[in-house]
Amino acid sequence: MQPKHRPTGPLGTYHGGFDPPRRAMDYEHREIEQRWQETWEEHGLYRSKVDWSRPKHYALTMLPYPSGDLHMGHWYAMTPSDARARYMRMKGYNVLFPIGFDAFGLPAENAAVQRNIHPAKWTHENIDRMRTQLRSMGAMFDWEREAVSCYPNYYKWTEWFFKQMYEHGIAYRGEAMVNWSPTLQTVLANEQVIDGKDERTGQPVEQRMMEQWFFALTNYADELLSFDGIDWPDPIRMMQTNWIGRSEGAEVTFVTEGGDDIVVFTTRPDTLWGATFMVLAPEHPLVDALTTDEHRAAVDEYRQAAAAQSELERMEESREKTGVFTGGYAINPVNQERVPVWIADYVLLSYGTGAIMAVPAHDQRDFEFARQFGLQIVPVIHPAGRDELIEPEMTESYVGPGVMVNSGPIDEVETTDAKGRANPSVAAAIDWLEENNAGKEAINYRVRDWLISRQRYWGSPIPMVHRSDGVIEAVTDTDLPVVLPEDVEFTGRSPLGETESFLATTDSEGQPARRESDTMDTFMCSSWYWFRYLSPDDDQAPFDPEEAAYWLPVDVYTGGAEHAVMHLLYARFFVKAMRDMGVFTDTAAMMKDHGRDPSGLFDEPFLLLRNQGQVLGAERIGDTLVIEGDWDQGRLLASSVQVQAGAATDAGTVVGELMRRTENLLQVQTADGLVGVEVLPDAAVEIPSIPGTNDVTQLKHHLDIQRMSKSKGNVVNPDELVQEYGADTVRTHLMFAFEWQKGGPWDERGIAGSRRFIEDVWKLGSAAYEPGDVSDRASTDLRRKVHQTIAKVDEDMAEFKWNTAVAALMTLRNAMLEAVRARRVTSEVWTEAVETLLRLLAPIAPHISEELWQRLGKSDSVHVQQWPEADASVAAEDTVTMVIQVNGKVRDRLDVPAGISAEEAETAALAADKIQSWLEQGEVRKVIARPPKLVNIVVG
RNA sequence: GCCCGGAUGGCGAAACCGGUAGACGCGGCGGACUUAAAAUCCGCUGUCCCCUUGGGACGUGCAGGUUCGAGUCCUGCUCCGGGCACCA
Incomplete structure (x- = not known):
């Protein structure tokens, strides 16, 4: 449908008279919304341009992964972000509100493997669909700034950043555990491993060490602990702080009888005199050397068992302690005691040094381990206000304050609950260790360096070359990007490692060499995307310093709290590294040219962060699947899948509730546990509630109440709601019906109230008001309500409290309906009320506000109006x-x-x-x- | 297991700093309009009790505590959600 009027004025200005108000109830949301979306687009109403004469506001919403269709969760996240951006614009800021796609990732590759569709094709089709859906939201996205991380002109710069990291010593090669499938000879994502088995083949998966690329994130650990100058929610700060997990203590070296050093980190060096054994992670490199022939069989067996378990399983503290003695001994450096060295799976190679000294008297885990295996327990703290600890009588470890005993040089020193050097006994122990060259003060972080290698296809290539002489070198900048080859085969293994035409290359001296076949973690792409929005087509630099000088840093960032520790920490790390690598040198110079002080502006990416919760799928009773098929190595090849409520447990080969689906792989919860099912391509799928021919992808609509997301799959389709109720109603309802930070299950019934509100606004905005028996009292009352509403909505919009902002507007609606019935307020008061209502509603319901604003005969867009200001004296109650x-x-x-x-x-x-x-x-x-x-x- | 949240009517929720619990909306009930239904409009709607106009008791996951006063603060639990490093 074409706009009725084709305004031709400058940005945000429409000319030409609109039709006079028609009948009150001619609210046609489809026509109105489409017309305004087109008109805004034509006028470039939401193009954002650098304008140093105006204050800037960079509003950012987390970019979506193109999983298929835009779902309610996207609307829930983005609608308020858009409303907030619009609000800031009306407050007088020059607002940048961009959008893009985080387009590399595993689901595209799953689709390739399962359905033989190329990841690029799958991704591009999804992006096209989601763009259309995003436009139907009526958001003020500046589409000219769109960035898509899987386009070569984007990942060229992801690669460039990798090179920068490499050249500045931040990227390095190291070893890490991976999920290795011996059957497929490939690495699996954690998500692909269910119950220690590959979800696709049902074959076992083992933990294996592999050499890969890392970023030295721990170099920034201390700086990342500071949140100075940024306004982030406390829970996120706390989670990041705990994730980084700084602890102060000492590094102590134990020497094995074979002469090898075992370095341990401990926060309690004061208890060294009570260290009666050591425990190494089963994968610790010294295990082989320590193990005696007598114990080798048991050790090997234990190591294999440990390899079959995930880290998460190994951290379960409640389960019984297991471990085996290596037969080897080390010398406790403080008292020259000979202590046995064990291995146990509760010690993780990835934490600390992968080895611990065990002080069973004063550490509960060590205590349980010692009791289980009959190891020596030596108390070294005399508890405050209690009798001395007598080893055989102890039923648990003692971790409280007291006085050191049995500890040679630090005997009699007080020990408290304080951490690190603040504890006198710890300080005394560290001093003694350093004086005697037995150890040194040290800080340990729980956080690990960022492992960015992925043995996959659909990611940004790592621009490195392995020379035939073993040296690794970077691809020259002029050869960037290293482009993903398109003609590859998808088997479940990493295609790059098997694509000879990609691998074969030459090094900087023209000698034959091999390309790096790992790609980058997709978090890498999303760690700098907001810079790319500044100049998405720039082929000279990742971003244009002239744009950056004006727009940076991001003022408001909104997105899900599920990103608390990974994306949001990586993003902070990335900016700090960029700063130290000199990436912002030009930007800083430009800032100075424009009189802006750049100091401190490149330390943090996002000045203010707010998180929304998650919208859950509509509640349904979990459907039961009745599946027929043949067993193949522990999983079922299904020839028929039926949705049947309340089916008997023996109604088919497998009967149970669908828990998860990845393409045609189902996980079904049966009476006997989780069963993996592969739905064969020609299988009959029957879903009674969905008419026509059904296919396996529709099974996503039949999950129990769960998170709406690409991985869980129960998605309420917002397109249908938008068709039926209109984008303005859906936007209003999403902002009204939930506590934004919390989210909750979607319930379609309530949307009627938001639709009624929008219709009432239509009546109020398009009705011709004729005052009747005017009274001062009525006029004063309505004006007071109007100004109270301004104050309330303003405050709530500023503080991300959308539901009460909408509630305040509904209250004003109620007062205005009353006023229009009584006709006792003056025309001036009525006009003020209507114009205020439309402006306050504009960020939330942009289309209807614009339509009614124009029908009032205004020439400028409502979205470029000044935000109303409350007059406190008018608003005051007497x-x-x-x-x-x-x-x-x-x-x-x-x-x-x-x-x-x-x-x-x-x-x-x-x-x-x-x-x-x-x-x-x-x-x-x-x-x-x-x-x-x-x-x-x-x-x- | 560890870290971070959450729990308030039949439902989604509101309640600034400790000061009227339940704003706003859904649903429900009653009424108006209509041949009828839908839509719309008006009224009522936390639970229980009493003789009414009206009044009283109870009530914010559970058990305690602090306070003139607790949804809000403190202690101890229960259940639910998010994250735990290769899902994004």
Whole structure:
């Protein structure tokens, strides 16, 4: 449908008279929304341009992964972000609100393997569809700044950043554990491993060390612990802080009898005199050397068992302690005692040094281990205010304060609950270790360096070359990007490692060499995308410093709290590394040219962060699947899948609830546990509630209540809602019906209320108001309500409290409906009310606000209007309801002047009729007056 | 297991700093309009009790505590959600 009027003015200005208001109820949301979306686009209303004469505001919403269709979760995340951006614009800021796609990732590759569709094709089709869906939201995205991470002109710069990291010593080769499938000879993602088995083949998966690329994130650990200058939610800061997990203590070297050093980190070096054994991670490199022939069989067996378990399983503290003795011994450097060296899976190679000294008397895990295996326990703390610990009588470790005993040089030193050097005994121990060259003060972080290698196809290539002489070198900048080859085969293994035409290359000296076949973690792409929005087509640099000088840093970032520790920490790390690598040198110079002080502007990416919760799928009773098929090595090849409510457990080969689906792989919860099912391409799929021929992808609509996301799959389709109710209604409802930070299950019934609100706005905005018997009182009352609403909505929009902002607008709606019925307010007051309502609603419901604004005969877009300002004197109430309590219970209410004094309030309260009978129950002991709201009389 | 959240009517929720619990909306009930239904409009709607106009008791996951006063603060639990490093 074409716009009825084709305004031709400058940005945000429309000319030409609109039709006079038609009948009250001609609200055609489809026509109106489409027309305005086209008109805004034509006028470039949301193009954002650098303008140094105006204050800037960079609003960012987390970019979506193109999983297929835009789902309610995207709307839920983005609608308020858009509304906030629009609000800031009306507040006078020059706003940048861009969008893009985080387009590399595993689901595209799954589709390739399972359905033989190329990841690029799958991704591009999804992006095309989601672009259309995003436009239907009516958001103020500046599409000219769109960035897509899987386009070569984007990942060229992802590769360039990798090179920068390499050249500045941040990227390095190291070893890490991977999920290795011996059957497929490939690495699997954690998500692909279910119950220690490959979800696709049902074959076992083992942990194996592999050499890969890392970023030295721990170099920035201390800086990342500081949140100075940024406004982030406390829980996120806390999670990041705990994730980084800084602990202070000492590194101590134990020497094995074979002469090897075992370095351990401990936060309690003061308890070294009580260290009676050591435990190494099963994968620790010294295990082989330590193991005696007598113990080798047991050690090997234990190591294999440990390799079959994930880290998460190994960290389960409640399970029984397991471990085996290597037969080897090391010398405790503080007392020259010979201590046995064990291996146990609760020690992780990835934490600390992969080895611990065990002090069973004062560490509960060590205590349980010692008791289980009959190892020596030596108490070295005399607990404060208690009897000395006697080893055989101990039933648990002692971790409290006291005085050191049995500890040679640090005997008698006090020990407290303080951490690090703040604890006298720890300080004394560190000093002693350093004086005697037995150890040194050290800091350990729980956080590990960022492993960025992925043995996959659909990611940004790592621009490195392995020379035939073993040296690794970077691809020259002029050869960037290393482009992903398109003609590859998808088998489940990494195609790059098997594509000879990609691998074969030459090094900088023209000698034959091999390309790196790993690609980068997709978090790498999303660690710098907001810079790419600044100049998405720039082929000279990752971003244009002229744009960056104006727009950076991001002022407001919104997205899901599920990104608390990974994406949001990587993003912070990335910016700090960029700063140190000099990436912002030009930007800083440009800032100075424009009189902007660049100091501190490149330390953090996002000044203010707010998180939304998750919208859950509509609640359904979990459907039961009845599946027929043949067993093949522990999983079922299905020839028929039926959705059947309440089917008997023996109705098919497998009967159970669908828990997860990845393409045609199902996980079905049966009475006997989780079963993996592969739905064969020609299998019959039957879903009674979906008419026509069904296919396996539709099974996603039949999960129990769960998160709406690409991996869980129960998606409420917003397109249908938008068709039926309109984007403005859906936007309003999403902002109204939930506590944004919390989210919750989607329930379609409630949207009727938001639709009614939008229709009422239509009536109010398009009705011709004729004053009748005008009264000052009515006019004053409506004006007061209008200005109270401005104040409330303004405050709520500023603080991301969308639901109460909409509620305030609904309250104003109610007052205006009342006013239009009574016709007692003046035309001026009515006009002020209508124009205020439309401007306050514009960020939330942009289309209807614009349509009605234009019908009022305005020439500029409502979206370039000034945000209304509340007049506090108009908004003020002159009387207030004062509550009178007796002993904390409400017994009466009085209307009193807002300015009532404490004495007057007290007098009035004690004189109130309904209070008298309560006063007779005893003496008035105390009166607490909090004018003008409350008086509490204490009687007793 | 570890880290971080959450729990308030039949439902989604609101409640600034400790000061009227339930704003706003859904649903429900009753009424108006209609041949009828839908839509729309008006009224009621936390639970229980009493003789009414009206009044009273109870009530914010559970058990305690602090306070004149607790949804809000403290202690100990229960259940639910998010994250745990190759899902994004």
